Amino acid sequence: xxxxxxESVITSVVLLIIYGFLFAQTMGMPSTPAxxxxxxLILLTVLTVIMLYLDVRKYAKDHxxxxxxxxxxxxxxxxxxxxxxxxxxxxxxxxxxxxxxVMLVGFMIALKVKxxxxxxxxxxxxxLFIYLMFVVWLKVSII
Numbered sequence: 649x650x651x652x653x654x655e656s657v658i659t660s661v662v663l664l665i666i667y668g669f670l671f672a673q674t675m676g677m678p679s680t681p682a683x684x685x686x687x688x689l690i691l692l693t694v695l696t697v698i699m700l701y702l703d704v705r706k707y708a709k710d711h712x713x714x715x716x717x718x719x720x721x722x723x724x725x726x727x728x729x730x731x732x733x734x735x736x737x738x739x740x741x742x743x744x745x746x747x748x749x750v751m752l753v754g755f756m757i758a759l760k761v762k763x764x765x766x767x768x769x770x771x772x773x774x775x776l777f778i779y780l781m782f783v784v785w786l787k788v789s790i791i
Contacts, residue, residue: 653707660700667693731755745775 671689674682731754738747749771756767782788 653704656700656703656707660696660703663696664693667696727758731758745779748778749775 667689671686674685674689677685731751735747735751738750741747752771752774753767756770761767761770
């Protein structure tokens with residue numbers, strides 16, 4: 649078995665263990681709220697098994713396949729994931745408006761939006777629009 653196939657097997661097994669643990673966590677939930685996470689976990693399990701099958705079939709016989717994961721392949725998804733985790737933490741600590749403003753500014757800086765006043769204008773316009781829509785017109789307390 650090639651190193652790439654071995655890597656795929658290890659990754660898939662770790663994912664399947666995590667999915668099993670998370671599925672077990674849903675057993676303590678009421679049946680209706682548990683339905684969505686269970687369906688998502690079942691879907692992820694099926695997709696992981698399919699990925700495992702296709703990868704092993706592709707790389708099992710090809711011992712010359714390039715092994716290892718290269719930073720260039722995973723840099724952007726990892727940075728995006730880290731940004732989403734930071735957003736979730738900020739959302740929990742400070743609420744919707746500050747977390748979303750920080751996220752918008754961060755993503756626009758990452759996407760190299762110029763000039764800087766445009767970033768501030770877009771962020772302020774978005775915050776004003778959301779505030780007017782939910783707080784003023786729909787009378788929902790989001791602050």
